[in-house]
Each structure stands twice: as structure tokens, then as C-alpha cells.
Amino acid sequence: MQAVVNWGILGAAKFAREHMGPAIHAAKGARLAALATSSEDKASGFKAFCPDLKVHLSYDDLLADPGIDAVYIPLPNHLHVEWVKKAVAAGKHVLCEKPIAMKAEEIDELIALRDASGLLVAEAYMIVHHPQWQRARELVQTGAIGELMHVDGFFTYDNRADTANIRNRPETGGGAIPDIGVYTYGSARFVTGQEPERVTAQITRENGVDVVSHVQAQFPSFTYAATVSMRMFPRQEMTFHGTEGIVRLTAPFNANVYSQAEIVVDQPGMAKRIERFPGLNHYVLQVENFGRSLREGAAYPCPLEFSRGTQAMIDMIFAAE
Known part of the structure; x- marks a missing residue:
């Protein structure tokens, strides 16, 4: 190449x-x-x-x-x-x-x-190419917040007025879960390296597509909950709650658009540390990593096996509906 x-x-x-x-x-x-x-x-x-x-x-x-x-x-x-x-x-x-x-x-x-x-x-x-997610994984997996007990996430926006949008059309594979649920589900898998054992789901549909979903899941060593919607005021957040602290990403999915990418780490004694990642474009990083894999044989951060795992979780959620 x-x-x-x-x-x-x-x-x-x-x-x-x-x-x-x-x-x-x-x-x-x-x-x-x-x-x-x-x-x-x-x-x-x-x-x-x-x-x-x-x-x-x-x-x-x-x-x-x-x-x-x-x-x-x-x-x-x-x-x-x-x-x-x-x-x-x-x-x-x-x-x-x-x-x-x-x-x-x-x-x-x-x-x-x-x-x-x-x-x-x-x-x-694209999100796994952003250093905020690599840092979140490091913090959780090295025990910076003790034993991980619970993960929760939110990703919402409102596109109800855009009726022609492919996300609002069942024939084009629309729905909030295929569009943005992949982020709340896949990011938890990326950070923890674990897969869900069972899920429950409450899903509201309009015109044959999911527009609001509340998902709960049991992973091997923690519980999980996420809300995803195309009918709610915009919100993004992912939280990893351990026995000795909390890791919270305040702009986890649209860094520099929703807000600046930050990781807030809460620790004992009301200690709080904020790590900021200004100006980084995860789309550019994604393209550069793709090229690096082609030229140098470097492992690609998001192989198809990872994508399959997220889709398997989505399949579980729709089966539990």
C-alpha cells in the first residue's frame, strides 16, 4: 500500500x-x-x-x-x-x-x-479512536475507581419534525437504537471488555421504528442501564460507577459538537479531577488509524469482531422487547 x-x-x-x-x-x-x-x-x-x-x-x-x-x-x-x-x-x-x-x-x-x-x-x-475513551478504559480496568458496580448512559436528541429522515423510516433500517444505541451499548463493552448476559427493554415505537428505549442489562460483574431516544431534548453522558469512585464522560459521543470532551473522576474525600481533550476530531483519528493499519499492519481499534458484539447486544434488546 x-x-x-x-x-x-x-x-x-x-x-x-x-x-x-x-x-x-x-x-x-x-x-x-x-x-x-x-x-x-x-x-x-x-x-x-x-x-x-x-x-x-x-x-x-x-x-x-x-x-x-x-x-x-x-x-x-x-x-x-x-x-x-x-x-x-x-x-x-x-x-x-x-x-x-x-x-x-x-x-x-x-x-x-x-x-x-x-x-x-x-x-x-469513531468514538473508540478518541483518547477520552482509551483513557476511560484505562481508568476502569486499572482499578482507579475500585470495583466497577454499575454503568449507565444517555444519548438523546429530537428529530420528530424531520419525518423524511431515514432514521424515522422503517424501510431504511431506521430507529434510535441502530443510530445511537450502538454508542451507549458499545462504549460500555469497549471500556469493560465484558458482554451482557441478559437484558430487559422497554421500547416505544412510532411508524415502525424505535424512538425511545430504556434498556437494563446484567454483565458478568456489573449492572447496566441506558436511555436512547429520538424524541427527547439532547443529552449525552456515560458513567462508570465503582466502589471507590466514578468516571463520567460529559461529551462521550459528539466531542466538540455537543460539548468539549471531558472525563470527570470523582474519588474519596470529595476529590474531583477533570481531564480535558480539546480540539481532537475523532473522525480524523479514525481515518488515520485506518491508514496506519493498511500501511504498517497496526491493529485496528474497532475490528468487525467488536462490531459484531455490539450488534449481538442490539439483537438481544429487540428480542427482549
């Missing part, structure tokens, strides 16, 4: 235009080379920051482009598996938006394809 990874994006999604496109453009060792979209007009927002962008008018044309090394897939959820498979068949490395699949067993197929092809295939689960 050459020093610079040439990237293509399948689809002119708003998220790709506002976040991942600029991140690929800004990342060291990466070049945003091409975009596949049905209209040149849809590419204008990308060309504003990447003027030399090559535009393909179909996804297949981009996949056939020999100048593209890796593709980023921000398509609606129900299309992820199909286009990951097509990209691998075309010999491209793949970074696909979460959830990379709608069922855990579908990820088994992708793992098999990855292994057979020798290509890097991964879910765009």
Missing part, C-alpha cells in the same frame, strides 16, 4: 459532506479522491473543500476506478451489507457507517469476506 490512501465515498450523504468527507480530506496519509453520486449538483458541497474531487455518477463506476484504494459507505442502514460486499468484490478496503449490518449473523459473513480477501473491512465506530 502506498503512503497515501486514496478514498472514494459512495453517496453524497449530509453526514459525509459535513463530517467524514472533511475528515478524510484533513487526515494525514489520506486523500479524498472521488465521490459517487447521481448528480454533479450533489457534489458541490464536497468540491467546496476538495476542488479536485473526481465525480462518478454511479456507485459501480467508483468501485471500478483503479485509482481508489478504500471506500467510505454512508448509505442508509439497509444498504450497508450489500455495498460492503460489492466493494470487497471490487478489491477495495471498506469503512462503513454504523450499524454495518442489521443482524449479528450478517457480520459473520463480512468477517469471512474480510479474512478471505485480505482487505481491511471495518465499521465507522
Whole structure:
């Protein structure tokens, strides 16, 4: 693999235009080379920051482009598996938006394809690339708060007015749990290294998609609770509560957008320590780690096996509904 990874994006999604496109453009060792979209007009927002962008008018044309090394897939959820498979068949490395699949067993197929092809295939689960999450894992696993007893999380926003949004449509794999539940569930797994043994769930649906969920789970050595919603005032927080302290992340999922990334550590004697992580962009870090894995063979922070574990927990939650 050459020093610079040439990237293509399948689809002119708003998220790709506002976040991942600029991140690929800004990342060291990466070049945003091409975009596949049905209209040149849809590419204008990308060309504003990447003027030399090559535009393909179909996804297949981009996949056939020999100048593209890796593709980023921000398509609606129900299309992820199909286009990951097509990209691998075309010999491209793949970074696909979460959830990379709608069922855990579908990820088994992708793992098999990855292994057979020798290509890097991964879910765009950006938070584990941010040092606040690596630090949270270190604090919890080294006993900084004693024995971990309970984890709880919140991730909410309100998009009820945006009825055309793919998150509000069942036919596109919508719902709050596939969109943001992956963060409250997966981050607990990432920090603790444990998997849920059983779950209970109370889920409210509108138009066939989950819009509010309250999930409780028993992990091997701690209890867990999370609220996820597309119908509540915005809130983000993850808390790891031990026998000798608390680790709390105040902007766990949208650092620098929701708020500055901070870890607040409460310890005995009313001691409080705040660790701040200003200015870091987890999307850029994600792209750089992807390229590092390709060039140097470094372990990728979010392999498909990890993504499968989060999807397995989501499957458990829907089964418990």
C-alpha cells in the first residue's frame, strides 16, 4: 500500500459532506479522491473543500476506478451489507457507517469476506479512536475507581419534525437504537471488555421504528442501564460507577459538537479531577488509524469482531422487547 490512501465515498450523504468527507480530506496519509453520486449538483458541497474531487455518477463506476484504494459507505442502514460486499468484490478496503449490518449473523459473513480477501473491512465506530475513551478504559480496568458496580448512559436528541429522515423510516433500517444505541451499548463493552448476559427493554415505537428505549442489562460483574431516544431534548453522558469512585464522560459521543470532551473522576474525600481533550476530531483519528493499519499492519481499534458484539447486544434488546 502506498503512503497515501486514496478514498472514494459512495453517496453524497449530509453526514459525509459535513463530517467524514472533511475528515478524510484533513487526515494525514489520506486523500479524498472521488465521490459517487447521481448528480454533479450533489457534489458541490464536497468540491467546496476538495476542488479536485473526481465525480462518478454511479456507485459501480467508483468501485471500478483503479485509482481508489478504500471506500467510505454512508448509505442508509439497509444498504450497508450489500455495498460492503460489492466493494470487497471490487478489491477495495471498506469503512462503513454504523450499524454495518442489521443482524449479528450478517457480520459473520463480512468477517469471512474480510479474512478471505485480505482487505481491511471495518465499521465507522469513531468514538473508540478518541483518547477520552482509551483513557476511560484505562481508568476502569486499572482499578482507579475500585470495583466497577454499575454503568449507565444517555444519548438523546429530537428529530420528530424531520419525518423524511431515514432514521424515522422503517424501510431504511431506521430507529434510535441502530443510530445511537450502538454508542451507549458499545462504549460500555469497549471500556469493560465484558458482554451482557441478559437484558430487559422497554421500547416505544412510532411508524415502525424505535424512538425511545430504556434498556437494563446484567454483565458478568456489573449492572447496566441506558436511555436512547429520538424524541427527547439532547443529552449525552456515560458513567462508570465503582466502589471507590466514578468516571463520567460529559461529551462521550459528539466531542466538540455537543460539548468539549471531558472525563470527570470523582474519588474519596470529595476529590474531583477533570481531564480535558480539546480540539481532537475523532473522525480524523479514525481515518488515520485506518491508514496506519493498511500501511504498517497496526491493529485496528474497532475490528468487525467488536462490531459484531455490539450488534449481538442490539439483537438481544429487540428480542427482549
